[in-house]
Amino acid sequence: MEVTSATFQVIDSKGTVPAEATEWTARVSRLRAALRARGVRPGDRVLAWLPRGWEEAALWQATWDLGAVWVSVPRRNTPEQVTVLLADAEPVVAVCGKGERARLTAGPWVEFPDLFDSSEEDDEPVESPLATGLAALCYTSGSTGRPKGVMVSHENLRGAVSRMETYLRHTPEDRLLALMPLSSPWGLLQWLMARRAGAAIVLPPPVAMASELARTIRATGVTGLAALPPTWVQLVDFLDSQREPLPCLRYVTTSGGVISRRILDRFHTVFPNAEVWMTYGLTEAFRTTVLPAGEFHLRKGSLGESCPGVTIEIVRPDGTAARPGEAGELVHVGDCVTLGYWRQPEMTVRSFGVRPGHEALFGENPVHYSGDQVRRDEDGFFWFEGREDELIKSGGYRISPSEIEEILQAVPGVIHSVVGGIPDEALGQRIAVALELDDEGDDLLDQIRLVLRQKLASHQQPHQLRIWPGRMPLNAHGKLSRPEILSWLLASEP
Amino acid sequence: MPTPTLNPEKIRSLLEITFGLQSGELRDDTPLFSSGLLDSFHLVEMISVLEKTSGRKIKPGEINLENLDTPDSIAGFLGTPA
Numbered sequence: 348m349e350v351t352s353a354t355f356q357v358i359d360s361k362g363t364v365p366a367e368a369t370e371w372t373a374r375v376s377r378l379r380a381a382l383r384a385r386g387v388r389p390g391d392r393v394l395a396w397l398p399r400g401w402e403e404a405a406l407w408q409a410t411w412d413l414g415a416v417w418v419s420v421p422r423r424n425t426p427e428q429v430t431v432l433l434a435d436a437e438p439v440v441a442v443c444g445k446g447e448r449a450r451l452t453a454g455p456w457v458e459f460p461d462l463f464d465s466s467e468e469d470d471e472p473v474e475s476p477l478a479t480g481l482a483a484l485c486y487t488s489g490s491t492g493r494p495k496g497v498m499v500s501h502e503n504l505r506g507a508v509s510r511m512e513t514y515l516r517h518t519p520e521d522r523l524l525a526l527m528p529l530s531s532p533w534g535l536l537q538w539l540m541a542r543r544a545g546a547a548i549v550l551p552p553p554v555a556m557a558s559e560l561a562r563t564i565r566a567t568g569v570t571g572l573a574a575l576p577p578t579w580v581q582l583v584d585f586l587d588s589q590r591e592p593l594p595c596l597r598y599v600t601t602s603g604g605v606i607s608r609r610i611l612d613r614f615h616t617v618f619p620n621a622e623v624w625m626t627y628g629l630t631e632a633f634r635t636t637v638l639p640a641g642e643f644h645l646r647k648g649s650l651g652e653s654c655p656g657v658t659i660e661i662v663r664p665d666g667t668a669a670r671p672g673e674a675g676e677l678v679h680v681g682d683c684v685t686l687g688y689w690r691q692p693e694m695t696v697r698s699f700g701v702r703p704g705h706e707a708l709f710g711e712n713p714v715h716y717s718g719d720q721v722r723r724d725e726d727g728f729f730w731f732e733g734r735e736d737e738l739i740k741s742g743g744y745r746i747s748p749s750e751i752e753e754i755l756q757a758v759p760g761v762i763h764s765v766v767g768g769i770p771d772e773a774l775g776q777r778i779a780v781a782l783e784l785d786d787e788g789d790d791l792l793d794q795i796r797l798v799l800r801q802k803l804a805s806h807q808q809p810h811q812l813r814i815w816p817g818r819m820p821l822n823a824h825g826k827l828s829r830p831e832i833l834s835w836l837l838a839s840e841p
Numbered sequence: 842m843p844t845p846t847l848n849p850e851k852i853r854s855l856l857e858i859t860f861g862l863q864s865g866e867l868r869d870d871t872p873l874f875s876s877g878l879l880d881s882f883h884l885v886e887m888i889s890v891l892e893k894t895s896g897r898k899i900k901p902g903e904i905n906l907e908n909l910d911t912p913d914s915i916a917g918f919l920g921t922p923a
Contacts, residue, residue, distance in 0.1 A: 423880055553875050554881065800862070806882045
């Protein structure tokens with residue numbers, strides 16, 4: 348799988364091949380030499396905070412070749428959030444874009460172009476990474492508000508590639524639009540599949556507006572499109588309103604949350620030649636189910652069935668398996684499960700440890716408790732029922748209410764804050780905030796918005812700030828009565 | 842009732858407030874999306890704020906860089922009849 352097929356290429360959103368990307372192998376080799384020279388050894392972390400492009404992908408491949416661990420920080424994270432992840436991952440080298448180093452705090456930062464200071468290529472042998480070795484840390488939000496680095500192994504990635512290739516079946520004729528970031532397993536898998544099949548990766552336009560996406564897909568003849576729910580809502584609405592379908596797409600595949608029937612019903616109008624592969628997975632156990640394209644019309648909205656080689660159990664709290672049709676917590680079992688959370692043993696035990704009473708069902712196998720309530724129907728297809736915790740799922744991302752609340756509590760003038768999700772067609776859920784303030788001034792609200800923007804990435808930005816009239820209600824323990832405040836947020840929807 | 846005209850200056854302050862930018866951070870010709878200042882998550886929010894403020898429904902086919910990339914172009918676009 349480490350082999351890059353000779354026909355693999357990178358194409359930009361206008362349809363041309365960036366000059367630098369034509370010398371892919373040489374570029375990767377020089378990056379490898381640069382990383383080695385900076386002391387990167389197997390198991391060390393290499394962190395990247397870069398715009399989408401061939402540069403980031405080449406750096407990732409060089410990291411992989413050295414047996415080092417890839418950590419990509421989503422581009423929409425603020426410098427402050429980058430600093431938090433830097434401290435957590437402790438990389439030997441951290442790479443940012445040209446001219447960006449000054450915006451970042453101390454750390455082993457190097458600007459990407461400076462990695463090419465020496466023109467030397469790497470002549471040392473490339474080691475084949477151990478199957479169980481760590482390939483990447485993929486950061487995700489946790490219920491505590493502190494980001495967690497999911498430890499993704501080479502074996503996890505290899506397994507997912509072979510599962511996905513059973514239905515996506517890439518060939519050198521394929522062109523995959525790389526919308527998924529290299530901070531997520533799916534982003535990594537897209538590049539791995541393209542390299543292995545000798546297909547082309549098409550870089551996304553600078554802004555993921557539906558009109559721009561459609562233009563790029565048409566101009567470059569994209570055949571395979573993977574995206575999250577918000578993109579599907581915008582793209583389907585746009586294409587349908589323009590009466591401009593995209594016949595070049597051979598498949599579309601989606602994950603990351605529920606998509607409304609209104610949108611799903613028009614998939615075949617706007618993607619007339621595309622097979623539709625609906626999937627489910629988490630950062631902790633990714634690309635594990637698929638709804639066969641032939642079943643799409645019959646079971647729209649289903650999460651699909653377990654992929655070959657994947658074991659999924661739906662369990663009751665007492666550790667027995669739920670009956671067909673009965674909702675329970677979805678648990679992944681076996682090789683598809685990642686290695687836990689980086690340097691967070693307690694949180695790892697909480698999600699990856701077999702719970703008391705569950706030993707009979709899981710034995711010694713690796714497991715991951717998803718926190719998703721799911722039922723399996725008589726035919727083996729999964730259906731999403733809801734979440735067990737307070738995590739908000741917005742735009743395909745998990746959002747931690749407590750992470751936002753902690754920031755709000757630190758703003759002078761904020762007495763209490765409660766963050767919750769409100770149903771939304773485009774995003775799945777919108778982020779709403781109820782605030783108790785010691786002063787009702789607009790100035791304070793403006794100040795709050797400013798702080799939120801400085802501290803949180805765009806997908807974490809609350810969509811509504813509402814001021815609770817008077818004092819927020821407390822429960823018998825003297826804590827905020829969250830259910831009452833959350834239902835007020837729902838009810839005060841405009 | 843005629844909807845109030847949104848000039849580039851009003852658009853700028855509206856966006857600065859919505860996205861928690863510093864007052865005066867935007868110029869009439871600041872590229873919002875093509876520069877990476879705003880992303881697709883901001884876009885969803887911006888559409889809803891513009892619709893609320895202008896009283897004009899923005900159609901999916903109108904959401905493109907020509908119409909929405911700068912305060913100037915937004916003002917021009919909203920000034921044309923729906």
